[in-house]
Amino acid sequence: MIPKRIFYVWGANETKPEQVLKYIKSWNKNLPGYEIIEINDRSKDYFDFEAELNQNRWFRTVYERKMWAYVADYIRVKVLYNNGGIYLDTDVEVIKDMSPLLNEPAFVGMQNETLTEPAILGAQQGNMFIKKISDFYNQEIWNSELYTLPQIFSKFIAEEYHIPPESGKLKEIVKLKHLTIYPQEYLVPFQSGCFSRSAITDKTYTIHWFNGSWVKPEILYFLENKHKMSIQEIDESFRSNGLKHRITCILRSKKQKSNKMYTEMVESAR
Numbered sequence: 001m002i003p004k005r006i007f008y009v010w011g012a013n014e015t016k017p018e019q020v021l022k023y024i025k026s027w028n029k030n031l032p033g034y035e036i037i038e039i040n041d042r043s044k045d046y047f048d049f050e051a052e053l054n055q056n057r058w059f060r061t062v063y064e065r066k067m068w069a070y071v072a073d074y075i076r077v078k079v080l081y082n083n084g085g086i087y088l089d090t091d092v093e094v095i096k097d098m099s100p101l102l103n104e105p106a107f108v109g110m111q112n113e114t115l116t117e118p119a120i121l122g123a124q125q126g127n128m129f130i131k132k133i134s135d136f137y138n139q140e141i142w143n144s145e146l147y148t149l150p151q152i153f154s155k156f157i158a159e160e161y162h163i164p165p166e167s168g169k170l171k172e173i174v175k176l177k178h179l180t181i182y183p184q185e186y187l188v189p190f191q192s193g194c195f196s197r198s199a200i201t202d203k204t205y206t207i208h209w210f211n212g213s214w215v216k217p218e219i220l221y222f223l224e225n226k227h228k229m230s231i232q233e234i235d236e237s238f239r240s241n242g243l244k245h246r247i248t249c250i251l252r253s254k255k256q257k258s259n260k261m262y263t264e265m266v267e268s269a270r
Contacts, residue, residue, distance in 0.1 A: 084125030109187025
């Protein structure tokens with residue numbers, strides 16, 4: 001079984017805002033008997049932060065560039081493969097006991113008809129599907145145009161199980177050899193800015209509130225070019241041609257901010 005432990009990632013010296021504390025409170029309330037474990041840059045027991053920085057180039061690069069969402073992506077797959085448990089992003093609310101999911105080899109939910117959302121991710125120790133995701137960060141990520149975890153999950157689901165995202169097969173619960181995939185209503189009932197109360201049903205375990213901020217222009221430029229150029233070339237190119245990338249990112253950020261304000265408004269009314 002998947003162990004009754006919840007992992008999350010937070011900076012060791014960062015104060016948790018009230019909203020994050022609210023979500024963690026929902027974990028304690030609805031997951032009785034679960035161990036809740038914070039992974040931070042001082043961690044040793046479940047995730048040796050210093051050792052990982054020394055041995056994995058991708059993890060070291062995203063950490064040094066303060067790409068915190070991608071730091072957390074690496075940590076979640078590594079810590080679940082090595083230890084087993086459930087990983088939750090700090091903008092995830094738990095609304096009922098997740099224990100019925102613990103018999104799965106691993107589980108993830110869909111955020112729409114084609115993409116998974118590993119903001120909520122569970123796995124038994126040594127799960128082979130999670131290992132493939134973890135191994136992707138060793139070298140393949142530098143040769144791939146992919147960089148978000150939902151995209152990476154979709155790639156391996158298509159390759160390992162011959163289920164392309166557009167197939168429509170992921171609209172129901174799909175039990176595979178090393179992974180169970182749940183439809184939207186179970187773990188991610190709506191997308192950012194698209195709240196619908198009717199989307200939350202008696203099958204819903206968690207709500208992902210999508211409270212993350214948009215990525216900085218220089219980070220986005222790095223992510224979109226990491227497989228095309230060396231890091232030095234990326235940095236030099238951005239310094240020379242960064243204005244258009246900053247403008248693009250500002251426009252995206254405004255849209256993201258609007259969606260976030262809408263989500264927070266709806267949540268406060270619940």
